Amino acid sequence: MKMNALGNTGIVVSRMCFGSLTIGPLQKNKTLAESREIIAAALDQGVNFFDTADLYNNYDHLKNAINIKRDVIISTKSYDYTADGVKKRLHRALTELGRDYVDLYLLHEQESRKTIEGHWEAIEALIRMKDAGKVRAIGISTHRVEGVRDAATFSELDVIMPLINRTGIGIQDGTAEEMEIAIHEAKLAGKGIYGMKPLGGGNLLSQKQACFDYVLGLEDLDAIAIGVQSVDEVLYNVKQFNGEKISEALASAVLDASKSLQISDWCVGCGECVRHCKQKALFLKKGKAVLNKEKCVLCCYCGAYCKEFCIKVI
Ligand code: SF4
């Protein structure tokens, strides 16, 4: 597994980043024993980089990784914009991970300079936590070209996690080519960059090989986060990252691994999920939430806002 320096952070990560949303309660809801096996397989293959978020509710799963290998790199995220909020969320991460630091702390879905400035109190708190050794590097995730461009201009931000895939599905304000240019500029500015949604959240599974070829060819990406839900998927993805031949048996073992978002029929039509889906993949019809599958990138953000627990990705 190729290892890369993550920008100027001094942190070295495997090019494959283990996207942990999939194993947690918002998606496949693996047991701790099952996820331990999947994580152990990834560690065995040289993966040292694990991506999570407060929203994913899966720190107990990632504790498995730390218990196996103390110096794994963990990146977490939250939506906080206040110092108090980010302090609470970091405290939760440290407590549930059983560690006295996290490697990366990102703020989710930053759209532009204005959004970043609107979160400045949280960013200042993160800078203090970094000085105190509780966080090694800070940054943002974004689905927007403008988010990457603007984040690159802030010296306080070390890392950017942009959405990138070959068709550009999920990029809210531009094309894949425009995102590539913004990523390149951010890379030149010394930012650590790790991409997300290389398969468009499952929407591009029919062109999986082309998607891997595209994203692995983007040299500005220090790492790429990809969700995994089984040991076979770990092995398959690692082979893709290593440019190794994939047997037919392994390829067919991961064929059935697609996911979809389901909305239960007890939806009360409150519209909260619609309001929080930045991809505009949800709408209300006859008092119920309805999904436009073509726009959905399976980020699971909407599920966190449904008080009725009707949204699941399975
Ligand atoms: S519908 Fe939900 S999972 Fe799909 S893009 Fe919108 S917020 Fe993300």
Ligand code: SF4
């Ligand atoms: S948040 Fe839940 S209850 Fe409200 S519209 Fe969406 S799915 Fe329905």
